[in-house]
Amino acid sequence: MRWFGARPWAPACEPSLRTEIPTGAPCGYCEEPIEEDAFGVLLPIFSADVGAVSEQAMHAECFLRQLVGSLEHQLGFCGCLGSLAPDPPPAFTEIMTRLSLREQAVLAVGYFMKEQKKAQRKTRGAPAQRAVN
Numbered sequence: 096m097r098w099f100g101a102r103p104w105a106p107a108c109e110p111s112l113r114t115e116i117p118t119g120a121p122c123g124y125c126e127e128p129i130e131e132d133a134f135g136v137l138l139p140i141f142s143a144d145v146g147a148v149s150e151q152a153m154h155a156e157c158f159l160r161q162l163v164g165s166l167e168h169q170l171g172f173c174g175c176l177g178s179l180a181p182d183p184p185p186a187f188t189e190i191m192t193r194l195s196l197r198e199q200a201v202l203a204v205g206y207f208m209k210e211q212k213k214a215q216r217k218t219r220g221a222p223a224q225r226a227v228n
C-alpha cells in the first residue's frame with residue numbers, strides 16, 4: 096500500500112512507499128475527488144473486468160474510518176452489536192444524516208483518536224502499582 100500527503104500521517108507511512116497525490120481521482124470510500132493537499136492511500140485492488148490489479152485512491156480519514164468503525168459503532172448504537180444496542184438519540188441521527196460520508200468519516204476517526212489519547216493518559220497517569228500493606 097502506498098500513501099500520499101505533505102507529510103507522513105501514520106506510523107505505517109514509510110518514506111519509500113510515498114507517492115504523488117492523485118489529485119482529482121475519486122476517493123474509493125466517499126467518492127469525493129482527492130484534493131491537491133489531501134492525505135491518503137493508494138490501495139491495490141483487483142478489478143475483474145480488467146483482469147489486473149490497479150490502485151484505488153482514498154482519503155486518509157476514509158481509509159482509517161474503515162478500520163475504526165462508524166461513530167454509531169464506537170458509541171454502541173450500531174446494529175452489529177446486537178439487538179440490545181440502544182437506538183441513538185433522535186438528534187444524533189438527525190445530525191448524522193446531514194453529514195456527507197466524508198464528514199462522518201472525519202468525525203469517527205477524530206472520536207477514535209481522542210478516546211485513544213484518553214486511554215493513554217489514564218495508563219500513564221495511573222499511580223504505579225504498589226503492594227497494599
Ligand SMILES: [Zn+2]
Binds near residue numbers: 126
Ligand atoms: Zn474520501
Ligand SMILES: [Zn+2]
Binds near residue numbers: 164174175176
Ligand atoms: Zn458496528
